[in-house]
Amino acid sequence: MVRTYWLISYAYFLTISVLYVASLVIFGSVIGLKYFRLNTYSIQFVFYFIYLNLQIALSFLVSSIFSKVKTVTVVAYIIVYGSGLLGSFLFQKMLETQSFPEEWIVALELYPGFSLYRGLYEFSQYASRGSGMKWQDISDSGMGEVLCIMSIEWFLALIIAFYIDQVFSSGKHPFFFLNPSKKSSSIPSKPTVQRMDSKKVSIDMGKIDVSQEREKVQQLRNEGSAGHAILCDNLKKVYPGRDGNPPKMAVRGLYLDVPSGECFGMLGPNGAGKTSFISMMTGLLKPSSGTALVQGLDICKDMNKVYTSMGVCPQHDLLWETLTGREHLLFYGRLKNFKGSALTHAVEESLKSVSLFDGGVGDKPAGNYSGGMKRRLSVAISLIGNPKVVYLDEPSTGLDPASRKNLWDVIQRAKQNTAIILTTHSMEEAEFLCDRLGIFVDGALQCIGNSKELKSRYGGSYVFTMTTSSEHEEDVERLVSTVSPNAKKVYHLAGTQKFELPKNEVRIAEVFRAVEKAKSNFTVFAWGLADTTLEDVFIKVAKSAQAFISLS
Structure with a gap:
């Protein structure tokens, strides 16, 4: 799916760029500019085409390195304006100075901005002579070396950008390319035995249900069972310390087994680590250690394959303001390989299920939706295509009681053949939807069981x-x-x-x-x-865990 996104983005930007340059050349020729009319059009096409591809490849590379749009914007403006100023006041004087070494000129042309400037400079020089640049002039001018340099840099930039994306975004090993034919085994590897100090053992022994969950996960790993939808094996996430603060352990060695057809509810106070856990499971964050299997696929090695069977409703809506609700669902439905009448039917059923079909609401831009309508659309996006695994991060936030009840019915129907992990602060929602519950405090599960078991045990x-x-x-x-x-x-x-x-x-x-x-x-x-209510149980467990953590 990542490769498809890259290919579509590349084709889109290349098409826009080619149309822009073609319009510029045509307009310049129509009004009689010698720069465009005298130079051979095929040479101009080759030069502009190679540079446009180089520019897009460099953009991909920069987007892989930087994570913030504002930072990239500032850097891009500095590069563009800096290149223009240096080209006009420095590089041009070097080209016109006969005594300046040619080797230094070639070295400077390794910078893409100077390659572009050199090509434009050669076009202008030949046009000013009245003859224009012909193919036989390529070897005598500097255009030949410019085309070679830009072509090589084009491919190098694409390769480096792809490598950085695979290692840092997809979480692959830095030397993954040395064994490209290796496929993920359907039998997961045996978990490594890790030493645990006496304090950790004593804590876990007090949580019999959590210990039983860990033993079940280890047994499934040892048996090589890949039938369960979600299997977390000692999953950890540690954020490095900054500004003198110690490292923050967001997820502390999580063991969890969620079979297909089960909705697992994760309860916990703000900052407990629930969203960090979902971010790791969806590929937004790389685990610090441990791993998780989704349909038998390792999230540290096979995240690209995991995406094909996964649906996500994030805590904050990620929607395009100008696209309608229907267009959102059409887009995500195509990503799930829906086509033709099947896609149309799936989109209409999704809109009806979340009450966005009547009154033409589904055909209005998402930017005009209320907060509750955006939330319902996000849930519909996560469920379209019948994914095998769905993560719902506080899905009913901002909904009125009627819409909330309707949404619960949608999730109830969807979980029949799907494993769902749901986070929520609503105890009523947790009791209605979840087959099992886990109370998550300070990055660790404090207890696991269904609502009745937890009430009986802690209340x-x-x-x-x-x-x-x-x-x-x-x-x-x-x-x-x-x-x-x-x-x-x-x-x-x-x-x-x-x-x-x-x-x-x-x-x-x-x-x-x-x-x-x-x-x-x-x-x-x-x-x-x-x-005793589930809310009483939650408060009791959370307070007890936080008191124990503060004492320890």
Whole structure:
């Protein structure tokens, strides 16, 4: 897919450039400029064509080196204007100085800007003589060496740009070209045994479910099973320290197995490392160590193949403001090899599923969409083409309740033959969509299981809340102690108290009878008895993990 993107981009920019130069030559010839009319058109075509290809290849190279558009823009302006000034005030004087060594001229022409200037200079010199440049003049002028230099640099720039993109963007080994025929094995290699200190072992032993997940992943790797959609094996990401700050470990040795047909929910506070994990799985970041398998393909070696079976809804919408919703889906549908009526049908079904079909909304530019409409379009893009693996990074952010429920139904239908990893801050969304949940704190999974298992394991208590006047707070405490001797007060503010009552020593009927009896002794403004919610579990696990990290 990356090669296809390169080819399409190259063809697009080359076509635009050729049309621009052709228009310039035609217009110059029509108005009678000797520079264009006297010089042989075929020589002009060859010179401009080679330089245009060199310019595009250099642009590809620069885009592979720099990551920020603003930086590239500044550098490009400096190069363009600097080349023009140096060519006019320095290089031209060197060309016109008979005593200046020819070897130095050739060396300076290795810089593409001076090659262009030399070619234009030769055209202007021959045109001023009244004869113009002919093919027999190539060897006598400097045009021959200029064409050779630019042709060589054209191919070198393309090769270097491709190499940098493969190594730094696709994560391949620096010497990948030495073994180009090696294909990814369907049986993953056995994971390397890494030494873990006693502190890490003691932490993991306290998380039985996390330890079981790690053992399952290691067993699958040892057995060479490639049937599971997503398999993370000791995946780590460390950001280097800057400005005196220590390195930041965003993902701490993640082990995770997600089979096809399962939606795995990743819960965690902001900054826990969820987006860094998804960025590694989608190829935006290279893992610091460890790896992950997607449909049996290693994300460190075969990311280009992984892209063909993957869908992504990023945390922030990545849309073209001038393209309509339908055009977005047509574009991504073609990338998934949909054609003809199948593509049209898939696009219409996608628009209908996210409520962007009626009223011609799908045919309006995405720049006119509201935040919720953009979010729905991003989800539709991630699901088009029936991908085998989908990553949804907070997909329902900014949606109204009706649109959110509709979106949940779409994701429920899509997960039948797809492995989905979903991050969210909505506990309701997690319970509705996810078959399993993992609470992620400080780059590590603290627990794994379905909603009922987590509530049972971390929330084996009822939450009793009562609001009275301040002078009756002690009466409420005595009431709770009679119902549950091991009750624990977890909240107290202005007469409102909240207690956790262990389920194994509480009968709901007794709580109701005790409250009715208490109402006859003092005024009760409000009271309630609730089972532990997933939000309570999340807060409890997150706080416990953060407290442990701060102590360690």
